[in-house]
Amino acid sequence: MIEATGLTKRYGPTLAVDDLSFSVSAGRVTGFLGPNGAGKSTTMRMMLGLDRPTAGDVRIGNRHYDELDHPLRTVGALLEAGWVHPNRSARNHLRWIARSNDIPDRRVDEVLGLVGLTSVAGKRAGGYSLGMQQRLGIAGALLGDPEVLLFDEPVNGLDPEGIHWIRELMHTLAGEGRTVFVSSHLLSEMAQTAQDLVVIGRGKLIYQGTTDDFVASATARTVRVRSPQLPELKQALTRREVSFDESDGALTVSGMDSDAVGELAFAAGVTLHELAPQRGSLEQAFMQLTGEAVEFHTGEPTPD
Amino acid sequence: MTLLAVERIKLLTTRSPWWCALVALVVTAGFTALVVGNADEEFPATVASTQFGYSFGLAVIMVLAALAVTTEYRFGTIRTTFQAVPNRAAALLAKTTVIAVLSLIIGEITAFVCWGISLLLQPGADLALNSTADWINVAGVGVVYAVASVIAVAVGILVRHSAGAISLLLIYNLAVESLIQLIPSIGDDIYKWLPFNVANKFLTGAGESNAGRMAEAGAPLSSSPLSPGWALAYFAAFAAVLLTIAITTAKRRDA
Numbered sequence: 277m278i279e280a281t282g283l284t285k286r287y288g289p290t291l292a293v294d295d296l297s298f299s300v301s302a303g304r305v306t307g308f309l310g311p312n313g314a315g316k317s318t319t320m321r322m323m324l325g326l327d328r329p330t331a332g333d334v335r336i337g338n339r340h341y342d343e344l345d346h347p348l349r350t351v352g353a354l355l356e357a358g359w360v361h362p363n364r365s366a367r368n369h370l371r372w373i374a375r376s377n378d379i380p381d382r383r384v385d386e387v388l389g390l391v392g393l394t395s396v397a398g399k400r401a402g403g404y405s406l407g408m409q410q411r412l413g414i415a416g417a418l419l420g421d422p423e424v425l426l427f428d429e430p431v432n433g434l435d436p437e438g439i440h441w442i443r444e445l446m447h448t449l450a451g452e453g454r455t456v457f458v459s460s461h462l463l464s465e466m467a468q469t470a471q472d473l474v475v476i477g478r479g480k481l482i483y484q485g486t487t488d489d490f491v492a493s494a495t496a497r498t499v500r501v502r503s504p505q506l507p508e509l510k511q512a513l514t515r516r517e518v519s520f521d522e523s524d525g526a527l528t529v530s531g532m533d534s535d536a537v538g539e540l541a542f543a544a545g546v547t548l549h550e551l552a553p554q555r556g557s558l559e560q561a562f563m564q565l566t567g568e569a570v571e572f573h574t575g576e577p578t579p580d
Numbered sequence: 581m582t583l584l585a586v587e588r589i590k591l592l593t594t595r596s597p598w599w600c601a602l603v604a605l606v607v608t609a610g611f612t613a614l615v616v617g618n619a620d621e622e623f624p625a626t627v628a629s630t631q632f633g634y635s636f637g638l639a640v641i642m643v644l645a646a647l648a649v650t651t652e653y654r655f656g657t658i659r660t661t662f663q664a665v666p667n668r669a670a671a672l673l674a675k676t677t678v679i680a681v682l683s684l685i686i687g688e689i690t691a692f693v694c695w696g697i698s699l700l701l702q703p704g705a706d707l708a709l710n711s712t713a714d715w716i717n718v719a720g721v722g723v724v725y726a727v728a729s730v731i732a733v734a735v736g737i738l739v740r741h742s743a744g745a746i747s748l749l750l751i752y753n754l755a756v757e758s759l760i761q762l763i764p765s766i767g768d769d770i771y772k773w774l775p776f777n778v779a780n781k782f783l784t785g786a787g788e789s790n791a792g793r794m795a796e797a798g799a800p801l802s803s804s805p806l807s808p809g810w811a812l813a814y815f816a817a818f819a820a821v822l823l824t825i826a827i828t829t830a831k832r833r834d835a
Contacts, residue, residue, distance in 0.1 A: 325666050326659055327834040342666035353663065359656030361594055368593040376586045376664040416660070 277302045277424055277455035278323065282332030285318050285479075292318045294479035295332065300457050300472070302423070305450045307470030307487065308459035309562075315479035316459040317355065320428050324353055336424055348377040352417035353426040357409040362402020366393055366412050369401055374419055387415040407438045414445070425449055427458040431465060443469050463562040467491050475565070482565060494565060499534045502526045502550035503541070512544040526550070583665065583674035590657075591648055591678055600644035601686045605693060608637035612694040617701050625705040627714045628790035630698040631783065634721045635776075637690050638728055639750055645679045645729035646745040649736030662835045672827050676733045683729035687722030706791075713788035716808060720783045723812065727779070730819040737826035771803060775818045778804045781811035 278300040285293040293315040300306045310316050321327040323334050325341035333340065336351055344350050360369050370384040388397045391411040396404070401412060410430060417425055427446070431439045446469060450456045460466050466473060466487065473490050475483040483490055502525065503509050513520055513529065520529040529537055534553040541548050591597055611633030619625035652658040665671040695718050699707055709715050732749055739745040753776055761771045771777055781802035784790070804811055 321834070324663050326662060328832075344666070347666060348664050355659070356656060359660050361590075361651065361655050361657055363594045363596075364590075365593070368589065372586050372589040372593070373660060373664055375582065375589060376661075378582060 278334065278336055278457060279338075280319070280323075280332070280334040283319065283322060283329055283334055284331040285315070285322060285327060286330040292479055293322070293329075296476065296479065296481055297332075298474045298481055298484050300455055300474070302455045303450055303453045304471045305446050305456045305458060305469055306472040306474060307466035308457055308474050308476075309463060309466050310459075310461065310476040310482075312461050314461075314476050316461075316476065317428055318479075319476075320353070320355060320426055320457075320459065323426060324351070324355070346377040346420070348373065348379070348420035348422065350420070350422050351424045351426065352420055352422035353428075354410075354413040354417045354430060355426070355428045357406070357413035360401040360409065360412065363400050365398050366401050366404070366415075367397040369412065370415060370419060373416055377420055379420055383419060383421075387418045390418060391415045406433045407435060410434060410438065410442075414442070422454070424455040425457065427456075429459055429461070431460070439465075463491075463494075463559060477565075494562060497530070497533065498554045499529045499532065499537045500526055500550060500552045500554055501529060501537055501541070501548060503546055503548050505546045508544055509541060509546045512540055512546065516540065528554070583670055584678055586661075586665075587671075587675045587678040590652075590675075591682065594651075596647055596651070597644055597682065600640050600647070601682075604637035604640040604644075604686055605690050607640065608633045608690050609693050609697055611636055613697055613701065616698040619702055619705065625698055625702040625707060626790045627695070627707055627709065627717055628784055628787070630695045630707065631691060631717055631721060633694065634691070634724070634783070635753075637687070637721075638725060639753060641683050641686060641725045641729055642732035642749045642753065643746055645683060645732035646736040646749055647742060648679050649675070649733050650740060650742040650745050653740040654742060659835050668831050668835075669827050672737065672830060676730055676823060679729050679733055680726040684722045684726040687725030688719065690725075691718045691721035711788060713785050713808075716785070717783050717789035720812075724779050724783060724815070727812075727816050727819045728776075730823055731775070734819070734822040734826035737830050768803065772805060775815055777802050778806060778811045778818075779815045780804075781806055782808045782815060 280299070281297050283293055283296040284291070296315070296319060308316055308319070318327060319334075322329050323336065323341065336344070341347060341351065367384060367388065370387065371381060374381060374384050385394070385397075388394050391414050393408065393411055393415065396408065401409065404412065410433075414427075414430070417427070430442050434442065446456050446458060450471075458469065460469075470487050473483060473485065473487050474481070475490065501509065506522075506525070506527065509527065510520070510522075513527070516532075518529060518532050520527045522528075532540075534551055538548065538551055541551075612630055615629055615632050616625045619629065652661065661671055662668055695707065695709075698705075709718060732745075735749055736745045739748060757771065757774045757776055760774065761767045763770065781804035784801055785808045787801050802811075806814055
């Protein structure tokens with residue numbers, strides 16, 4: 277449904293998006309994952325024709341955004357919930373958007389009901405809480421009943437109830453066969469929301485595929501073992517066809533939990549000095565994967 | 581038509597245009613009441629003197645028009661607009677049209693309210709609109725407001741920041757044009773062709789609407805060599821060029 281090819285955006289000397297190619301399919305929630313400053317928002321702005329790519333292009337259902345007739349009926353987007361005039365009421369905000377794409381006024385009340393803002397629709401949007409603004413933004417994205425939905429960091433600053441609501445909504449939308457593309461800088465969030473992932477760092481593609489594969493590869497469990505009888509232990513492991521790495525006189529065993537490693541050592545009559553399960557968190561794994569691609573490192577003190 | 585409706589909803593669902601319209605009317609009418617109220621045998625009220633205050637309302641109109649654009653940049657709704665209408669030129673032209681029409685209406689109301697107040701204050705004076713010059717001087721105010729609002733919209737699109745756009749417009753309109761006259765030898769020649777001076781030529785011509793009152797006793801007449809008709813064309817062309825530059829820039833720029 278969405279197809280980016282060689283997408284590149286340069287701001288002066290910095291490459292915000294670097295030769296990015298990926299595709300997003302319909303009927304699934306696709307997460308767009310990357311650390312802050314990785315180029316997610318820039319990419320989404322280019323999808324909507326707001327920013328002009330330096331090179332490459334992005335197509336939605338085989339067409340450029342600016343070739344779409346009544347674009348809001350094809351693509352609904354929430355890039356920033358704050359893009360509302362604070363003195364305009366929510367209903368009036370949605371009314372002008374609806375009018376611009378020949379969407380009937382009754383649809384405005386429908387989406388207001390859908391996001392639960394009916395009772396405050398006449399109030400000025402500037403007085404809304406962050407969560408309400410987010411709901412208003414989502415109402416705007418849903419106005420045209422679009423096949424494609426883009427959300428940029430939709431759960432930022434929301435309370436757990438709001439986060440849950442957005443997650444459910446995205447699943448419902450994808451379940452209806454729509455294309456849902458949602459960005460986040462939190463892998464743990466995406467692991468619960470997205471079926472597919474597009475991961476970028478420093479504007480470059482790092483991974484595209486299913487979330488399950490990414491999480492599995494990112495958080496593979498390992499066990500660290502130290503023993504005075506390393507050769508015997510290695511033999512025992514090799515016999516069981518378990519893979520391991522050796523460094524600093526210790527083994528890092530993957531694909532076997534610490535219980536099994538302990539039992540194996542006992543059976544082989546090997547003394548253990550250390551048996552420690554190593555479990556990388558999702559965030560750690562994500563940092564490892566994108567580590568080289570993080571734009572802003574904290575300054576590390578240099579030893580003198 | 582759709583785009584005009586969109587911009588109309590946007591413009592009229594916030595409060596600032598209503599306030600600006602009210603301020604334009606009150607300030608201009610107040611100034612007119614002062615001028616006309618103080619008219620006497622020596623300096624009788626004329627059709628021209630009922631409109632001396634138009635430049636105050638003009639400044640407010642330009643603030644209104646600039647704000648209508650710059651607040652869209654400030655609050656990000658311009659991006660929503662371009663997202664809904666990827667044809668940026670069409671969206672911005674529609675916006676300009678709606679603002680110009682509103683400015684025209686405010687200008688006409690202001691001009692005729694000023695004229696009406698003058699009739700009440702000086703029932704004996706000859707304020708009848710019985711020549712083309714008289715009509716242009718009163719009804720032309722709305723037209724000048726409309727063209728000036730286009731200039732303000734263009735500056736708003738180019739500058740994008742409220743404070744910057746408004747100070748640029750007001751400083752130019754209230755100070756720069758008259759200060760250019762002070763440049764030795766060439767200042768007056770340049771001044772003849774500056775847009776707001778030329779707009780004033782359209783309204784006041786050679787002073788016919790000020791009949792019965794010495795020229796030096798009224799507001800100074802425009803030094804533009806153009807006829808009123810050409811003066812309006814020149815002022816409108818200036819606005820059109822500025823708007824073209826602004827829209828071309830907005831199309832090329834990242835929103």
